[in-house]
Amino acid sequence: xxxxxxxxxxxxxxxxxxxxxxKFVSKSEEGKRLEDALHKSEEKYKIIFExxxxxxxxFDKEKVAIADFNPRMADILGYSTDDFQKLEIDxxxxxxxxxxxxxxxxxxxxxxxxxxxxxxxxxxxxxxGEKVDAFLTGRDILICERKYxxxxxRDISSDRQMExxxxx
Numbered sequence: 001x002x003x004x005x006x007x008x009x010x011x012x013x014x015x016x017x018x019x020x021x022x023k024f025v026s027k028s029e030e031g032k033r034l035e036d037a038l039h040k041s042e043e044k045y046k047i048i049f050e051x052x053x054x055x056x057x058x059f060d061k062e063k064v065a066i067a068d069f070n071p072r073m074a075d076i077l078g079y080s081t082d083d084f085q086k087l088e089i090d091x092x093x094x095x096x097x098x099x100x101x102x103x104x105x106x107x108x109x110x111x112x113x114x115x116x117x118x119x120x121x122x123x124x125x126x127x128x129g130e131k132v133d134a135f136l137t138g139r140d141i142l143i144c145e146r147k148y149x150x151x152x153x154r155d156i157s158s159d160r161q162m163e164x165x166x167x168x
Contacts, residue, residue: 055153059104060146064089067148076134076155078127094123094131103138104149121156133157 049056055073059066066089074084077092093100099122117139124132138151 055151055155057151057153059089059100059149059151061104061140061149062147064101064104073153076132076153077124078130083127092124094125100136100149100151124153133159 049070052070052072055070055076057066057069057073066085066087069081069084071081074081077084079087089101089104099120103118117137119135119137121133121135124134126132133156135154135156136151137154138149141148141150
């Protein structure tokens with residue numbers, strides 16, 4: 001999980017800084033080499049982010065909003081990426097849960113700026129109101145001195161269904 005968090009942080013950082021960086025990179029041979037290396041790095045982390053088998057979502061803790069997410073996150077909840085991007089945070093988790101919102105709004109650290117992730121199970125709310133059992137791993141991260149909550153989401157609905165069948 002640490003590697004995924006680092007990859008996401010680097011991707012978000014790159015996305016925020018790519019336009020600004022392009023202005024300052026000289027077109028000299030050294031500048032071209034650096035630009036090529038930056039492009040390769042972007043591609044690498046973009047692929048990791050977009051092709052991850054788990055959902056990844058990054059919340060801006062200051063704006064209390066979704067900052068970025070991967071396509072799998074939208075897919076887990078049955079949304080297109082365009083629809084998910086417009087989604088309000090309180091629509092992601094089932095009512096009376098709101099662990100995610102508490103973590104985003106919490107002023108103090110959740111124990112993860114020191115490298116310690118948190119783990120919890122919850123029910124997420126899908127596009128058509130269906131409930132999705134999920135196991136979340138989260139940590140606070142800093143990108144350009146801004147606080148974010150990074151969550152890795154694993155859909156455990158099929159596991160939970162199997163457990164219920166075994167108990168019946």
